[in-house]
Amino acid sequence: MAAVGDLAVKFGGLIKKERVFDFKNGVFGAPTKRSEVCALNLRKLRAGGSRIGGAQAVMQVGVESDAGVSRDSKNLEGALGFDVVTEVELREKGFLGLRKTKLVCTIGPACCSLDDLEKLAMGGMNVARLNMCHNTREWHQDLVRKINKLNEEKGFCVSLMIDTEGSQIHVVDHGAPSTVKAEEGSVWFFTNEKFEGSRPFTIQANYEGFAEGIQVGDEIVFDGGMATFKVVEKVGNDLRCKCTDPGLLLPRAKLSFWRDGKLVEKNYQLPTLSPKDWSDIDFGISEGVDFIAMSFVNDADAVTHLKNYISTKSSKSIQVLAKIESLEALHKLHEIVAASDGIMIARGDLGVEIPLEQIPTVQEEITYVCRQLNKPVVVASQLLESMVEYPTPTRAEVADVSEAVRQYADALMLSGESAIGPFGQKALSVLRMTSSRMELWSREENRQDILFQHNLEPSLPDQIADQICNSAAAMANNLGIDAIFVYTRHGQMASVISRNRPNPPIFAFTNESSTRMALNLRWGVTPLVVDLSDDMEGNITRSVHLLKTNGLIKNGDTVLVVSDIIPTSTTQTVFQSIQVKTIA
Numbered sequence: 001m002a003a004v005g006d007l008a009v010k011f012g013g014l015i016k017k018e019r020v021f022d023f024k025n026g027v028f029g030a031p032t033k034r035s036e037v038c039a040l041n042l043r044k045l046r047a048g049g050s051r052i053g054g055a056q057a058v059m060q061v062g063v064e065s066d067a068g069v070s071r072d073s074k075n076l077e078g079a080l081g082f083d084v085v086t087e088v089e090l091r092e093k094g095f096l097g098l099r100k101t102k103l104v105c106t107i108g109p110a111c112c113s114l115d116d117l118e119k120l121a122m123g124g125m126n127v128a129r130l131n132m133c134h135n136t137r138e139w140h141q142d143l144v145r146k147i148n149k150l151n152e153e154k155g156f157c158v159s160l161m162i163d164t165e166g167s168q169i170h171v172v173d174h175g176a177p178s179t180v181k182a183e184e185g186s187v188w189f190f191t192n193e194k195f196e197g198s199r200p201f202t203i204q205a206n207y208e209g210f211a212e213g214i215q216v217g218d219e220i221v222f223d224g225g226m227a228t229f230k231v232v233e234k235v236g237n238d239l240r241c242k243c244t245d246p247g248l249l250l251p252r253a254k255l256s257f258w259r260d261g262k263l264v265e266k267n268y269q270l271p272t273l274s275p276k277d278w279s280d281i282d283f284g285i286s287e288g289v290d291f292i293a294m295s296f297v298n299d300a301d302a303v304t305h306l307k308n309y310i311s312t313k314s315s316k317s318i319q320v321l322a323k324i325e326s327l328e329a330l331h332k333l334h335e336i337v338a339a340s341d342g343i344m345i346a347r348g349d350l351g352v353e354i355p356l357e358q359i360p361t362v363q364e365e366i367t368y369v370c371r372q373l374n375k376p377v378v379v380a381s382q383l384l385e386s387m388v389e390y391p392t393p394t395r396a397e398v399a400d401v402s403e404a405v406r407q408y409a410d411a412l413m414l415s416g417e418s419a420i421g422p423f424g425q426k427a428l429s430v431l432r433m434t435s436s437r438m439e440l441w442s443r444e445e446n447r448q449d450i451l452f453q454h455n456l457e458p459s460l461p462d463q464i465a466d467q468i469c470n471s472a473a474a475m476a477n478n479l480g481i482d483a484i485f486v487y488t489r490h491g492q493m494a495s496v497i498s499r500n501r502p503n504p505p506i507f508a509f510t511n512e513s514s515t516r517m518a519l520n521l522r523w524g525v526t527p528l529v530v531d532l533s534d535d536m537e538g539n540i541t542r543s544v545h546l547l548k549t550n551g552l553i554k555n556g557d558t559v560l561v562v563s564d565i566i567p568t569s570t571t572q573t574v575f576q577s578i579q580v581k582t583i584a
């Protein structure tokens with residue numbers, strides 16, 4: 001509850017129920033109504049098994065009794081596997097109060113102490129992102145060590161992502177340590193040559209071929225519109241340009257070239273992964289990071305190549321996220337999404353290559369394609385940009401965040417807001433508060449879009465698994481279930497349930513740590529590591545018991561349990577089941 005002196009923010013108007021958010025402590029003032037879940041007597045809903053193409057699908061409804069599990073099974077207590085943040089959130093807000101949208105924070109100098117990282121973790125950071133464009137190998141190594149320490153010693157579950165630098169034409173030197181103003185009509189020299197000391201009106205670009213194919217009359221745009229120059233003369237490999245739209249030139253500003261209102265695509269000459277990127281990738285593999293985000297992906301081959309490389313180098317499964325940040329990537333969106341393990345909509349660089357007014361529709365299109373193909377999608381860049389400087393967001397920023405949540409993006413990302421801004425924790429709490437609000441609204445208004453169900457895989461067993469997950473999500477909504485439990489070794493079942501964006505939270509029990517960390521980016525999924533035995537009934541009974549003894553689930557709660565493979569002692573038949581259990 002917001003104490004006197006705390007900054008309390010209220011959203012009213014359109015929204016029916018008000019909740020007060022305490023920025024300082026990062027908690028909601030009023031818990032989500034548990035009465036949203038109707039009490040159900042599920043005992044009457046008993047249904048038998050039905051045969052589908054050789055595999056057996058069982059649908060059972062029963063009453064879970066605690067009597068069968070002995071309370072002295074101490075070895076299981078530690079195996080609950082909940083992370084500390086979910087546990088607190090669950091105790092405070094109940095099942096429906098758990099946030100669905102995942103949060104990624106870029107780590108930088110403003111938040112790199114163990115203490116800062118712990119505060120971000122406590123504030124709901126699901127994934128820590130290290131941008132390899134900046135800082136040293138030692139700095140990144142230290143960060144990895146700190147995140148691992150927090151996970152191991154403090155019970156957090158924060159996944160690690162590295163983000164490659166990639167190849168892109170940008171400013172190396174513009175003659176000043178920070179921003180330079182370009183006045184209208186001023187003439188500037190663009191070169192790849194390094195220059196010593198101060199040379200006014202000179203810009204050094206990072207790539208020697210930057211002026212290849214560029215003609216007199218073409219335009220150079222800084223950072224997608226910060227300032228614009230017209231090429232007035234070609235001088236060998238260099239360009240003399242006149243400022244036509246005055247503005248600010250930032251260090252490392254991104255350059256794009258335009259002719260007759262169309263982008264002159266130049267990045268095709270640059271490799272998606274440079275030698276430095278390969279070295280950073282080797283670092284990520286050796287540190288056992290969970291995600292590698294690949295900058296400036298231009299086609300599916302680049303993604304497949306990296307995935308193959310990782311599989312030969314790493315025993316651990318590492319997820320490759322393709323960053324969509326070029327026009328070329330948009331042209332090949334489907335194949336890139338299909339080849340990758342997930343997508344980042346890198347709106348920063350995308351806005352350099354496409355007109356800004358197209359970003360919202362492109363974002364909606366990408367999130368839609370990702371959901372169809374069951375790939376997690378991160379919406380990134382400038383979500384709360386003003387908070388790099390100010391302690392509150394603009395209304396427009398909150399609206400932008402809400403829109404990404406309404407589109408059911410899996411995750412939202414902070415960049416400079418957490419990396420260099422003094423209000424990183426506040427920015428994180430704004431993301432948390434805004435997503436929870438929009439999730440509640442979508443649920444209450446029943447705004448869920450009908451998902452056109454692509455079959456994800458052609459084979460029959462996979463289609464059965466898909467259909468089971470789809471049906472489970474529908475059942476969970478229709479029956480007002482409190483929580484969905486899914487037993488999943490590689491995360492596939494959990495991801496397909498998540499793809500349906502059901503109302504109750506999804507607890508994904510897995511025995512693979514890498515599956516757990518990968519599921520951290522999936523909408524609505526709380527991943528837990530447990531010892532999964534072949535006795536699936538035993539697994540289910542044990543996990544319910546563990547939640548109950550820890551006070552996280554109580555009599556009368558209803559849980560929908562989805563399991564994939566239940567080989568029993570007498571038969572090796574593959575069972576796939578949906579069971580509804582009322583805790584008694």
Ligand SMILES: Nc1ncnc2c1ncn2[C@@H]1O[C@H](COP(=O)(O)OP(=O)(O)OP(=O)(O)O)[C@@H](O)[C@H]1O
Binds near residue numbers: 106108416
């Ligand atoms: N590890 C770091 N060390 C120092 N500064 C950092 C670090 N990571 C990020 N920053 C700073 O935070 C800003 C925002 O970070 P972010 O990585 O999102 O931006 P970016 O460099 O523009 O992104 P990208 O290269 O992925 O397009 C950067 O411009 C940089 O100033």
Ligand SMILES: CC(=O)C(=O)O
Binds near residue numbers: 323325345346348380
């Ligand atoms: C995140 C990133 O790389 C971008 O927005 O360009």
Ligand SMILES: [K+]
Binds near residue numbers: 133166295
């Ligand atoms: K990057």
Ligand SMILES: [Mg+2]
Binds near residue numbers: 346348
């Ligand atoms: Mg980028």
